[in-house]
Amino acid sequence: MLFLILEMICFWLIVTKNSYQSIAxxxxxxxxxxxxxxxxxxxxxxxxxxxxxxxxxxxxxxxxxxxxxxxxxxxxxxxxxxxxxxxxxQFSFTPVRVVNNSISEYHNYITIDKGSLDGIKPNEGVIGPYGVIGKVKSVSPHYATVISLLNNKFLVSAKAYPSNVLCSVNWSGEDFQFADLNYVPRHVEMHVGDTVRTSGFDGIFPAGTMIGTVEEFELTDQDIFYNIKVRLSTDFSSLSYLYVVENNLEEEQLEVERLTEEKK
Incomplete structure (x- = not known):
């Protein structure tokens, strides 16, 4: 102990009394x-x-x-x-985190980490950084499930640009990177690379939200509508953070439509 104390004193004296050693x-x-x-x-x-x-x-x-x-x-x-x-x-956005996700079934669902206590409600749209994800299905206090776009029972009202034609997007159940663009009539001029975005008619998604781009299309002499394959803008195999979309004018729209139906 005495030796170590003396060593420390000597080291301190060398450093403090010599400029070179002090700088070093x-x-x-x-x-x-x-x-x-x-x-x-x-x-x-x-x-x-x-x-x-x-x-x-x-x-x-x-x-x-x-x-x-x-x-x-x-x-x-x-x-x-x-x-x-x-x-x-009209629209407000709630950030949520994906806690479960499937892409290999015919009816794929996503589970998110927020529920009714955070204001999440059924039938609200869900989008990601690159476009449409799906629609809220069921809600509990702390979680909610989302019908994925990769669900062959889910249809999205869409428009193809630049033709501006009204159509719909539906997943065929095959490749998670592609979906089908339906009901585009034969007189419309289509091109590979045309963008497909939400129409906004369903009140779920803001109009113009990205869905994908036209990858390929086919039209025979007997066809009334094109057969079109769309490459989805979102990679559903790597979802992390999403946004639940609330339409603040939805109740007003539904009410005026209900009144119209009653007057028929």
Missing amino acids: FFHSSNRAIGALYQNKTKVNNYFELSRINEELVKENAALRAALKVSEASDYYWTHEFSADEARLK
Whole structure:
């Protein structure tokens, strides 16, 4: 013990009484401390990734809502309609995380980590960073299931651009990367690479939400409609964070449609 104490005193005297040794020691210690802090920062950043991802998803949801407001504003100004506040804020977005997902069945479903306590309701649309995902089916207090676009019982009202023709998208049950574009009449001019987006007619998805692009099509002399294959814009095998879409004007739309039906 006495030897170690004397060694430490001698080391301290050498460092403090000699300029070269003092500079060398402090440079070395600064490098060691810098490396220690750098590693500490990396560890902290790793454990903070989950929180950062949650914040980024919430920010993306807010940006998507702002983008839809901007798009609606541009649309109504272009078409000389009254851009009322309710119309501009028609859709709101809730970020959710995927906890279960299937792509190999005919009727595929997705489970998300939010439910009725977070305001999630059945029949609300679900979108991802690259386009349409599906529609909420069942809801519990903390979870909800989503009918995936990869479900051959699920139809999405769509439009093909630039032709602007109204059609629908349905999954055939084969490849999870492709779906069928239905009811495009033969007089419409189609091209490989045409974009397919939601029409907005069903009130579930905002109009213009991406679905995919035309991969190939076929039209025989006997066909009334094209046979069209669409490459989906979303990779359903790697879903992580999604957005549940709430249509704030849905009840008003359903009510006016109900009144119309009663007057027939």
